[in-house]
Amino acid sequence: MAVDAGSIPELDQKKYDADEQVKIICLGDSAVGKSKLMERFLMDEYRPQQLSTYALTLYKHAATVGDKTIAVDFWDTAGQERFQNMHPSYYHKAHACIMVFDVQRKLTYKNLVNWYKELREYRPEIPCCVVANKIDADMKVTQRSFNFGKKQGLPFYFVSAADGTNVVKMFRDMIKRAVEYKQNPSDFMDEVMQELESLSLPGKYSNCRFR
Numbered sequence: 001m002a003v004d005a006g007s008i009p010e011l012d013q014k015k016y017d018a019d020e021q022v023k024i025i026c027l028g029d030s031a032v033g034k035s036k037l038m039e040r041f042l043m044d045e046y047r048p049q050q051l052s053t054y055a056l057t058l059y060k061h062a063a064t065v066g067d068k069t070i071a072v073d074f075w076d077t078a079g080q081e082r083f084q085n086m087h088p089s090y091y092h093k094a095h096a097c098i099m100v101f102d103v104q105r106k107l108t109y110k111n112l113v114n115w116y117k118e119l120r121e122y123r124p125e126i127p128c129c130v131v132a133n134k135i136d137a138d139m140k141v142t143q144r145s146f147n148f149g150k151k152q153g154l155p156f157y158f159v160s161a162a163d164g165t166n167v168v169k170m171f172r173d174m175i176k177r178a179v180e181y182k183q184n185p186s187d188f189m190d191e192v193m194q195e196l197e198s199l200s201l202p203g204k205y206s207n208c209r210f211r
């Protein structure tokens with residue numbers, strides 16, 4: 001669900017009860033389909049309209065990974081054409097990143113290198129994947145190889161927000177990887193944050209009795 005400032009999100013209770021909370025961000029040029037992919041995954045619907053994301057839309061989602069309830073915050077913002085690059089707070093404490101390009105527009109693939117560079121400046125270690133969107137427009141593209149990210153070992157997905165191909169799989173994989181990262185961060189500052197969080201779990205132990 002998208003959350004407007006000032007509203008009380010109904011998932012807040014779930015978030016409070018969740019075993020873990022993760023933040024997943026989405027990067028890529030304008031109109032590659034970032035918002036449509038999130039809509040498809042969260043609402044399982046797709047409205048073909050050309051409305052660019054203005055500033056920031058935050059989608060909240062409750063997922064289950066193993067036997068744990070995970071509160072997922074998906075951050076969606078507009079691509080670079082109008083904003084050049086993201087505000088650092090977009091990257092702050094993100095646990096995974098989904099990088100999207102449009103298989104119909106070569107430039108959006110070429111620009112992945114810039115997005116990836118910026119991502120790694122702020123979040124050197126978080127899991128990331130490369131997503132080729134809009135394969136419904138021409139299925140033949142799935143026979144082509146897109147090598148960006150191979151060297152870095154980034155998983156690659158051919159998807160379509162329009163017909164739903166691979167969308168759920170890709171998001172589920174990324175939620176799982178975000179949780180794994182949060183539980184075992186390889187970045188020093190994240191390790192410290194995780195340690196601090198485990199020291200101050202509000203309410204979790206409120207029923208404990210000490211003799």
Ligand SMILES: Nc1nc2c(ncn2[C@@H]2O[C@H](COP(=O)(O)OP(=O)(O)OP(=O)(O)O)[C@@H](O)[C@H]2O)c(=O)[nH]1
Pocket residue numbers: 028029030031032033034035036037047048049050051052053054077078079080133134135136137159160161162163
């Ligand atoms: N054929 C096809 N069109 C798509 C698909 N995904 C998105 N689109 C279209 O691409 C356009 C842009 O989609 P958005 O989701 O708004 O793109 P965005 O990346 O969020 O763009 P910004 O918010 O400007 O950064 C819309 O007209 C969509 O209908 C897809 O899988 N297939």
Ligand SMILES: [Mg+2]
Pocket residue numbers: 034035036051052053076077078079
């Ligand atoms: Mg958008």
